Amino acid sequence: MKNPKITRKITQGMYVLTTPEGGCVVDAVSRVSASERPRFAVAVAKKNHSHQLLADGEKFALSIVGEKCDPQMIETFGFKSCKDTDKLATIETETIEGVPVVKDTLGYLVCKKIDAVDCDTHTLYIGEMIEGDVYEDGVPMTYAYYQDHKDDLIKTETEQGKTAWVCKACGYVYYGDEVPDDYKCPLCGLGKEYFEKKV
Numbered sequence: 001m002k003n004p005k006i007t008r009k010i011t012q013g014m015y016v017l018t019t020p021e022g023g024c025v026v027d028a029v030s031r032v033s034a035s036e037r038p039r040f041a042v043a044v045a046k047k048n049h050s051h052q053l054l055a056d057g058e059k060f061a062l063s064i065v066g067e068k069c070d071p072q073m074i075e076t077f078g079f080k081s082c083k084d085t086d087k088l089a090t091i092e093t094e095t096i097e098g099v100p101v102v103k104d105t106l107g108y109l110v111c112k113k114i115d116a117v118d119c120d121t122h123t124l125y126i127g128e129m130i131e132g133d134v135y136e137d138g139v140p141m142t143y144a145y146y147q148d149h150k151d152d153l154i155k156t157e158t159e160q161g162k163t164a165w166v167c168k169a170c171g172y173v174y175y176g177d178e179v180p181d182d183y184k185c186p187l188c189g190l191g192k193e194y195f196e197k198k199v
C-alpha cells in the first residue's frame with residue numbers, strides 16, 4: 001500500500017458508544033437508512049470489551065462529541081478498557097431507554113440493535129434509532145479535528161527513563177528501542193508506521 005494514511009481523510013465524527021455496562025470512543029459510525037427511525041452502523045473492534053457488551057445487549061447509544069468536550073472523556077472511553085475500569089462511574093450520564101448517554105456531549109441517539117455483520121477485525125453493529133435528543137448546539141468534533149488537536153487534547157504520560165513510542169491514532173504507548181515491523185497497536189490495530197518516538 002503506497003500510503004494508508006489516506007484513510008484519515010475519510011471524514012468521520014467522534015462518538016461515545018455506550019451500553020448499560022460500559023462503552024468506548026468510536027469514529028466508525030454511519031447513518032445507513034433514512035426512514036422515521038433511521039438505522040446506524042457502528043464498527044466495533046472484536047478485541048474491545050465493548051464488542052462483547054454489544055454482542056450480549058439489545059440496545060446501544062451514541063453520544064455525539066463536540067469540539068469543546070472535556071478531553072478526559074476521550075481519554076477514559078478511548079484509551080481505557082471497561083474490562084478493568086468502571087468508565088461510567090467517572091462521567092456524568094443520563095439513562096435513556098435503559099442506556100446511559102453522556103451529558104457532556106452535543107446530544108445522543110439510542111438504538112435498538114437489529115443486526116451484526118462480521119467485518120474481519122470488527123463487527124458492524126446495526127441499530128434502529130428509537131430515541132434521540134440535542135443537548136447543545138455546538139460544533140461536532142470530527143476524527144480529522146481530533147487527529148489535528150490530539151497533542152493538546154490528550155497528554156500521553158510515559159515512564160521516565162524508557163524509550164517510548166506513542167500511537168498517533170489512539171495514544172497507546174509501546175516501550176522498546178524499536179517498534180517491531182509486524183507490530184499492531186493493541187488498542188486500535190494500526191501498524192508500526194503510526195508510532196512516533198516520544199522525545
Ligand SMILES: Cc1cc2nc3c(=O)[nH]c(=O)nc-3n(C[C@H](O)[C@H](O)[C@H](O)COP(=O)(O)O)c2cc1C
Nearest residue numbers: 024025026027028044045048049050078080081082
Ligand atoms: C479517536 C478514537 C477513535 C476510535 N474509534 C474506534 C472505532 O471506531 N471502533 C472501535 O472499536 N474502537 C475505536 N477506538 C478505540 C476504543 O475506543 C478503545 O480501544 C477503547 O479503549 C476500548 O475500550 P473497551 O475495551 O472498554 O471497549 C477509538 C479510539 C480513539 C481514541
